[in-house]
Amino acid sequence: MDPEQARKEYLDLFTRIQALAPGDWGVVVPPDIKGDVCRLPDRSDGTQFSIDLHRDPLSREEMDILHDKAKALFEATGFTVKQESDGGPNFVRHTDVFGPDKFVMGLTTGKYGISLGGNARCVPDPEGKFR
Known part of the structure; x- marks a missing residue:
């Protein structure tokens, strides 16, 4: 996977989860967001995208429904899903999802x-053009 694929994978899931809690998230994630340096298993530098957004709460019942829907979406990725209360x-x-290459x-x-955030996969970017 290259940095653009990792960014797209992450942003697609991020925006799908955001859409489950419509309303004012305050910020629109820029489609051309730059990545950060991360460490690959071979100890070389890779690129990883990170986004964290917050919004006002919903009712408790609406938040419970939101977590059920988020869990279903996360499970569809095939990654590991964990829920705690x-x-x-x-x-x-x-509700958290953990995937390969430091995806969370x-x-x-x-x-x-409500808070939504995490990191895309850490992927090779030898020229550093995505950060």
């Missing part, structure tokens, strides 16, 4: 807001 008064809940994306909801 703290059970406390702020009803914090996490997480959806966190709670009484005070």
Whole structure:
């Protein structure tokens, strides 16, 4: 996979999860976002894309539905999905997906807001033209 494929894979899933919680996310992810340097298994530098966005909360019932839908979307990737809930008064809940080459994306909801973020795969970019 090259950096453009990794960026597209990540942004496609990111925007699909965002669409499950419509409303004001405050920022539109730029389609030409630049990557960051990351370390490949052979200890060389690769490129990885990272995005983190936040928005106001939904009702608790809407957030539960959001996590169920996010889990289904994450499971469709074939990557590892993990869900946790703290059970406390702020009803914090996490749905995370872990994929190959350091791919990770997480959806966190709670009484005070919703957060979506993570990192694309770390892929070779020998000329550094994507960062």
